[in-house]
Amino acid sequence: MTDRDWIVDRIGAPAFDQLATELAGSDLHSVLLEVMQRRAASRSPADVLAHYERDPFCAPAIVDLRESHAVDGHLLAAANGFEALGLSPVAPLGASSAMAHTGQNRVLSALRMMEVVSDSTNVLALECARRLRGRWDVPVHLATCHRVLRTQPQPRLPGHSQHFNLFALASGGREAKDHAFTVDTLVVHIRTMLRALERLERHGYSFGTPRVVILATSERTAVADRIAGVLDAATDRKPLEHAYYSGGLRYQIWVTAPDGGEVPLIDGGAFDWLTRLANNRRAVFIATGAGAQLIVSRFHRDARAAAPDE
Secondary structure, rough: OOHHHHHHHHOOOOHHHHHHHHHOOHHHHHHHHHHHHHHOOOHHHHHHHHHHHOOOOOOOOOOHHHHHHHHHHHHHHHHOEEEEOOOEEEEOOOOOOOOOOOOOOOOOOOOEEEEEEEOHHHHHHHHHHHHOOOOOOOOOEEEEEEEEEEOOOOOOOOOOOOEEEEEEEEEEOOOOOHHHHHHHHHHHHHHHHHHHHHHHHOEEEOOOOOOOEEEOOHHHHHHHHHHHHHHHOEEEEEEOOOOOOOOOOEEEEEOOOOOOEEEEEEEEEEEEEHHHHHHHOOOOEEEEEEEEHHHHHHHHHOOOOOOOOO
């Protein structure tokens, strides 16, 4: 609360504590719903329009919808070994911050103990945990194209905005001897994404020569070496220092846009989220994310989104 002391100063510590920790969930929902109902009732249509015009969270997507759908279709077609899943726009409160190294202020919290999805891989981890309960002998492989929203400022670069399409793969299962599930699944994710880039190359997009980088902590070096040894693509190896990848392994696929910029378009790795969700030390969760909106905005051979058909 060091940067939010004004809240306590304004409403008093007892009132804040009651709202934050003491009220039952249903009671808190009722209080917040009434507050928002009264605030909404005080707004005129002009107020709503002014808010719509100034707030980047409300702005339409920055890429053509037809082209975006076409790219999503190609990505899903390349991931034909994964079940395609349509996610809800919202997730349980804490879906990001309770599992990953993400502050709750970086997501858009909502009423009814919900939050707007800021990263579909977090939600896919929840779905893997649900499906694997009591069925660890059957691995789960899921894919989705989902519009996510993040509250932290976005870089002022082409293709970046507060909400954007994210393509994601997620796999969950029980670890096999010699980390075989981790190795095999990461290889499948990497090959699937390379196949997706090849498919998009045949449909008007350009990525140069993709470069795979595999990063690992010192404890996971041998596993990373095995992954690199299996792949056909050119592969670099680097140490992993980012704590977000709690499973000790990360990969990136770097590509070159038609405007000459090199971009880590695809990012994935191993996480301990499923281990914690299922309370199972042998649980493995592998996830991959790709900037589908970035593909549309920067990687068309014309370096711009294709115009819709007349």
